[in-house]
Every structure is written in C-alpha cells, then in structure tokens.
Amino acid sequence: MIDLEILRNHPEILKNEVKKRGLDVDIDSGITMDKKRRSLIFEVEKIRAEKNEASKHIPALKGDQKKEKIAEMKQLNKKLELLEQDLNQLDRQFFSHMAHYPNISHESTPLGKDENDNVVVYHKGEKPQFAFTPKNHIALGRKLDILDDQRPAKVSGARFVYVKNEGALLEFALVQYVLNLLVDKGFIPMIPPTMVKQEAMYGTGFFPAEKTQYYKTEMDDLFLVGTAEVPLCAYHRDEFLPADDLPIKYAGFSTCYRREAGAHGKDMGGMFRVHQFDKLEMFIFSHPRNSWEQYEKLRAVVEEIMTNLGLHYRIMNMCTGDIGNPNAKKYDLEAWLPGQQKYRELASCSHDTDYQARRLNIKFRDGKYKDYVHTMNSTACAIGRTLIAIYENYQTKEGHIQIPRVLKPYMRGIETIKPK
RNA sequence: GGAGGGGUGGCAGAGUCUGGUUGAUUGCGGCGGUCUUGAAAACCGUUGAGGAUUUUUAUCCUCCGGGGGUUCGAAUCCCUCCCCCUCCGCCA
Numbered sequence: 001m002i003d004l005e006i007l008r009n010h011p012e013i014l015k016n017e018v019k020k021r022g023l024d025v026d027i028d029s030g031i032t033m034d035k036k037r038r039s040l041i042f043e044v045e046k047i048r049a050e051k052n053e054a055s056k057h058i059p060a061l062k063g064d065q066k067k068e069k070i071a072e073m074k075q076l077n078k079k080l081e082l083l084e085q086d087l088n089q090l091d092r093q094f095f096s097h098m099a100h101y102p103n104i105s106h107e108s109t110p111l112g113k114d115e116n117d118n119v120v121v122y123h124k125g126e127k128p129q130f131a132f133t134p135k136n137h138i139a140l141g142r143k144l145d146i147l148d149d150q151r152p153a154k155v156s157g158a159r160f161v162y163v164k165n166e167g168a169l170l171e172f173a174l175v176q177y178v179l180n181l182l183v184d185k186g187f188i189p190m191i192p193p194t195m196v197k198q199e200a201m202y203g204t205g206f207f208p209a210e211k212t213q214y215y216k217t218e219m220d221d222l223f224l225v226g227t228a229e230v231p232l233c234a235y236h237r238d239e240f241l242p243a244d245d246l247p248i249k250y251a252g253f254s255t256c257y258r259r260e261a262g263a264h265g266k267d268m269g270g271m272f273r274v275h276q277f278d279k280l281e282m283f284i285f286s287h288p289r290n291s292w293e294q295y296e297k298l299r300a301v302v303e304e305i306m307t308n309l310g311l312h313y314r315i316m317n318m319c320t321g322d323i324g325n326p327n328a329k330k331y332d333l334e335a336w337l338p339g340q341q342k343y344r345e346l347a348s349c350s351h352d353t354d355y356q357a358r359r360l361n362i363k364f365r366d367g368k369y370k371d372y373v374h375t376m377n378s379t380a381c382a383i384g385r386t387l388i389a390i391y392e393n394y395q396t397k398e399g400h401i402q403i404p405r406v407l408k409p410y411m412r413g414i415e416t417i418k419p420k
Numbered sequence: 421g422g423a424g425g426g427g428u429g430g431c432a433g434a435g436u437c438u439g440g441u442u443g444a445u446u447g448c449g450g451c452g453g454u455c456u457u458g459a460a461a462a463c464c465g466u467u468g469a470g471g472a473u474u475u476u477u478a479u480c481c482u483c484c485g486g487g488g489g490u491u492c493g494a495a496u497c498c499c500u501c502c503c504c505c506u507c508c509g510c511c512a
Contacts, residue, residue, distance in 0.1 A: 041472055045481040052481085055493045056441045066492090073492040240430090240469095361470095368451090 001358035002101045007034060017104050020111055020320040025100050033094040040087045047080045099208055103355040105320050106292075106329040112319025118332070119319070124303065125312035127336055132397045136339030137388040138270035141167065143399055144417050146391075149270055159260060161271040163387070166417040170390070170403075171278065171383050173410035178280050178305055178381045179251060185301060187251035187282060192231035194254050195222040200234035203360035205326030205352070212261045228252035229377045232283035236362045241285060241373060243366035247294055248285040251380060253278070270388070272344070277384035283377045287364060288354065291374035295351045298378045299331050302347045305381060308406050311389050312336040314343055326352040333379075339392040346389060347379035 006013055011027055018025045054073055061069055110119045141147025146167030152160035163171055183189055201207040201214065201223050215224040225231060232252045241248065256279050260266075267273035282301065286294045299315070306313050318330040330350040334343035357363070357372035364373050394402040401417040408415065 038472070041481085045472060048482085049480055051492080052441095058492060059440050070492045077492080 001098065001355060002103070003354075003358070004034070006104070007031060007098075007101075013104060014101065017102055020105060021102055021323075022113055022321045023100075023102060025102075027101075030094070030097055030101075033090060033097065037087070037090045037094055040083060040090060044080065044083050044087055047076060047083070051076060051080070096208075099202065100325075102325040103205075103328050103353060105323065105327075106351065108317070109323065109329045110317055110319045113321040114319075115322050117319040118322055119317040121315040121317050121331070123312070123314045125307060125310075127312050128338060128393050130338060130395075134338035134392060134395055135399065136270070136337075137272075137391040138339075140339070140391045140395055140399060140401060141270065143419065144401065145420055146170075146401075146417060147271060156275075158268070159273065159275045161274055161384075163271070163384075165420070166401075166411075166414060167387060169411060169414070170387060170407065173403075173407040174381055174383055174386060175253060175278075175280065176410045177406055179253065181305065181308075182251040182280070182282065182301070182380060185249075187249045190228075190232060190235075190250050190252040192228050192235070192252050192254055194225050194228075194231070194257070196225055196230055196234065197221070198223060200225075200230050200237075203237060204230045204233045204356050205324065205359065206230065209325045213259050215257050215259060224257035225254065226258045227256050227279065227377075228254035228281040229283055232281065233356050233362075233375055233377070234360055236285060237360040239362055240370065241362065241364045243287060243364045246285060246287045246364060246373065250283045252281045252283060254281070255279075271384045272388060274384060277382065279382045280380040281377060282380045284375065285357075285362065285364075286374045286376065287366075288371060288374045291351065291353070291376065294374075295329070295349075295376050298376055299349045302333055302349060302378050302380060306333060306335065306346065309386070309390065309404050311346075311393060313346065318348075324350070326350070326355045328353045328355070335385075335389045337389060337392050338395075344385070346382060346385050349376075349378035351376045 002014065007027070007030060011031055015027045018027060051073060054069060058066060058069055058073075110117065112118065137147070138149065142149070144166070146163070146165045148162040148164055149160075152158075152162060179189055195217065198207065198221065201211075206214065206226065214226055216222070217224070229252075231254070232250050235250075236248075256277055258275060260273060260275060263273060271277070282298060284294055284298060303313075303315070313333050313335040316332040316334055318327075318332055323330040327350045330348060332345050333347040333349070335346040336342075337344050352375050354372040354374055356375045362373050362375075363370050390404060391401050394404060396402065396416075399419075403411050403415055403417070
C-alpha cells in the first residue's frame with residue numbers, strides 16, 4: 001500500500017515508478033476515483049450529521065411534531081442509502097485498484113526491464129577448482145541415495161523430492177547451525193503457521209500480484225505460504241510496537257509451498273525448483289529512521305552464513321523490473337553451482353519500507369509520535385538449494401560429498417557421504 | 421463434532437433484560453503538574469484509533485469481535501460468521 005498523500009499530491013512519483021517497473025497500472029483513474037470517493041464521503045457524512053442531530057431532539061418532541069420529524073428522517077434515510085451504496089462500490093473499486101500499486105523503489109535500485117538488467121555488486125569467496133568434471137546435485141544425490149526425485153511421481157507428482165539418509169540429516173544440521181547463529185544475533189526463533197488467511201497474503205503484498213503462485217485449501221479458504229515472511233509479518237498485524245522494542249528480529253522456520261506456475265520445463269528434476277521446501281527466514285520490524293542500516297546488516301547476516309558454509313557467491317542488486325511490488329530494494333545472493341557452471345539464487349534480501357506495514361496496519365509509537373514501521377526480510381537458509389550448493393561444491397572425484405566444517409558437530413560423526 | 425458461557429477503550433471491568441444526548445461509568449496503568457533534596461504516597465489535570473472538510477484554528481463522520489438486518493435512533497433487539505473459555509467426544 002502506498003501513502004494516499006503521494007497519489008493526491010505527487011502522482012508523478014507514482015506514474016514514474018509504474019513506468020520504471022514496466023507495470024500496467026493506470027494512476028490517473030485512481031486519482032479520479034479518489035476524488036469522486038471523497039466528494040461522496042462528504043455528502044454521506046453531511047447527511048449522517050443531520051440524522052444524528054435530529055436523533056438528539058426526537059425524544060423530546062411530542063405528537064404531530066414528532067411524527068413529522070420521524071417521517072422526514074425516513075425520507076432522508078432513503079437518500080442516504082443510495083449514496084452509501086455508491087460509496088461502498090467506489091471504495092471497493094478504488095482499494096482493489098490501489099492494491100496493484102507498487103512500492104516506491106529506492107534510489108539505489110537500478111533501472112531495468114528484467115533479470116538481464118540486474119547489477120552484480122561483488123563476488124565473495126573463491127570459485128572451487130576441480131581436477132575432474134563436477135557433477136550436478138541430481139547425479140550426486142541419486143548415486144548416494146540422499147535424494148529421490150523419481151518416486152515422488154507416484155506420490156505427489158512432478159517437482160517434489162524425498163530428501164533421504166544423510167541428506168535429511170544435513171537438513172537438520174543446517175537448521176541447527178543457522179538457527180543457533182541467528183539466535184546469537186538476537187533473532188527470536190519462530191515456527192509460524194504455514195496456512196494463512198487471504199488477508200495475510202494481501203497484507204504482505206503477495207496478492208494480488210502473484211496470486212497464481214500459491215496453493216489454496218479447498219474447504220477452508222486458507223493459503224499455503226510460499227515463505228515464512230507472510231506469517232512473520234502478519235504476526236503484528238493491527239499493532240502498535242513500542243519504539244524501544246525496535247528493531248524486532250525474527251528467525252522463522254517453515255515449509256514453503258510454491259505452485260511454480262509458468263515455470264514449465266524450467267529446472268526440471270532434482271530439487272532446485274520444487275513445490276515444497278523448507279526455509280529459515282529472517283524478518284525485521286524496524287524504525288524508519290535506521291531501516292536502511294538494518295537492511296545492510298541483514299544482508300551481511302546471510303552472507304556470513306553462506307561464507308561460513310564455504311560457498312562462493314555474488315550479490316546482485318535487482319533492477320526495478322525484477323523486484324516485487326512490495327520491494328523498494330532487493331539483493332539476491334547467487335551461489336556458484338559447479339554442476340551447472342552457473343550462479344543461482346540461493347537467498348534474497350528485500351527492504352519493503354512501509355508498504356507491508358501500511359497494508360497490515362503495523363505502527364510504532366515513540367512518545368506522541370506514531371508512524372508505520374519498516375519491514376524487511378531475507379532468506380537465512382533455503383534448505384533445498386543450500387543442500388544443492390553443498391552437494392556440488394563439496395563433491396570429490398569419487399562422487400562423495402564432504403560435510404562442511406560448521407555442520408560437522410550436527411552430523412553424528414559423519415565426515416563424508418559415501419555410497420551405502 | 422456435541423453442550424454451555426463469553427468477546428466493550430493499553431489492561432481490568434460496568435452498561436445489554438427495560439433501544440434515545442454513552443465513544444461509552446469506574447479502577448489500574450500511561451503522560452503532565454503540585455508537593456519533595458530525590459523518590460514514593462497523596463492531590464489536580466490529562467490520556468483510543470481511523471477518516472472527511474480545513475492555511476491555521478476548528479468542525480464533522482465512523483468504530484463496543486466481523487458482516488448483515490430491524491428502527492427516526494442500536495454496545496443494547498434479530499440473523500449469521502469468527503474467536504476465546506468450561507465440560508464431553510476425538511486426536512499427534
């Protein structure tokens with residue numbers, strides 16, 4: 001949600017933003033609706049005031065005078081009813097139109113059309129060198145029986161996997177390692193609900209823009225979240241957060257569900273692009289005053305995790321055409337996957353300024369001053385893809401996989417994953 | 421799933437049967453002040469959110485779990501949904 005003040009007093013900012021992102025949103029019709037809506041509100045409230053005034057006097061009236069007044073009010077109600085109907089309809093139109101407005105991007109977000117215009121900020125770590133041709137995670141995983149992407153066809157269909165044996169152990173090692181690191185940094189560990197109401201999806205900005213990407217339950221009108229960002233953000237819906245408590249930092253673990261609509265044929269096989277995966281997500285509610293500093297710190301945390309796991313990656317500054325509607329800025333962390341000989345997205349770190357806070361009505365109070373909080377989120381560890389990166393980067397000539405140093409304490413003494 | 425009870429302002433808790441000037445009594449908490457070396461206590465004052473008009477000042481509207489209805493008028497009456505509590509059933 002955007003501040004209405006921008007629409008009313010600086011519509012050119014919004015129009016420019018829509019253009020920068022290559023969106024098709026008609027700001028002018030929004031302006032027209034808003035004007036009409038406000039004049040209707042004025043009319044309606046005038047009549048209500050008249051009614052309220054009359055109600056005060058009616059009990060004191062007697063006989064014909066009273067009958068007359070009541071009859072008069074009946075007439076007035078008919079008029080009011082019509083106006084209210086118009087207003088309700090217009091309100092609905094206006095707000096569903098507004099729901100498509102994007103956030104205002106940060107000045108440091110590069111202008112661009114699509115993923116090709118994203119900017120490499122820097123590389124971190126060393127690209128691992130292999131004296132042999134490295135395999136991809138699918139070959140490795142099947143051979144070592146730590147990943148089954150075949151049998152899910154019988155059970156669930158395409159784009160599902162069974163994570164098996166040391167693979168499963170490695171997931172819990174990752175969770176333990178990362179969660180401990182985050183708790184040490186002051187993040188509050190959370191296991192949120194993964195089924196949420198439609199309002200949570202709208203509030204976080206995933207709806208209406210990306211509605212086709214998510215699963216809905218048949219009987220209960222609940223949606224399966226694509227990330228813990230949704231329940232973590234909506235957790236404080238309709239609340240005032242004391243300024244002294246900010247920033248509030250959560251580390252949420254959840255399964256994530258994505259329909260991957262429109263991704264036909266992309267990344268088939270293995271577990272790079274699946275309908276279900278587990279993820280540790282960081283979410284921060286911040287004072288607007290220092291939210292951009294918080295944001296850079298947040299990026300540094302994911303980087304620390306990836307670095308400690310010994311992964312080589314690059315940080316991308318995502319362009320206006322490739323960030324989500326709620327994002328003012330977004331970094332992607334792309335790790336090097338030797339099996340693919342490509343950098344692939346492992347984490348993404350977004351600053352949504354007050355966009356989600358407005359939609360979910362989350363404010364802070366600092367003495368008498370009150371305002372919307374800023375929200376930001378970042379992947380801490382997307383388990384599936386991180387497993388892929390570990391498999392491919394830690395593989396040996398024999399097709400074994402070594403356990404990254406920091407995960408060893410959680411691996412029951414296993415140092416290397418070998419064929420059974 | 422069955423039976424019963426309940427959802428009111430930051431919290432507690434009246435008001436609902438008997439609809440009318442009640443955005444709502446009261447207590448606590450918060451804020452400001454008096455007093456005090458300071459603090460506490462006491463006393464005085466103040467204290468919700470959102471919206472429209474407006475340069476300011478100010479005026480007005482909406483909100484008593486959500487939605488709908490009855491009425492000139494609803495926190496109060498009716499319908500419906502949701503949530504919480506107690507008991508029973510079922511269950512990881």
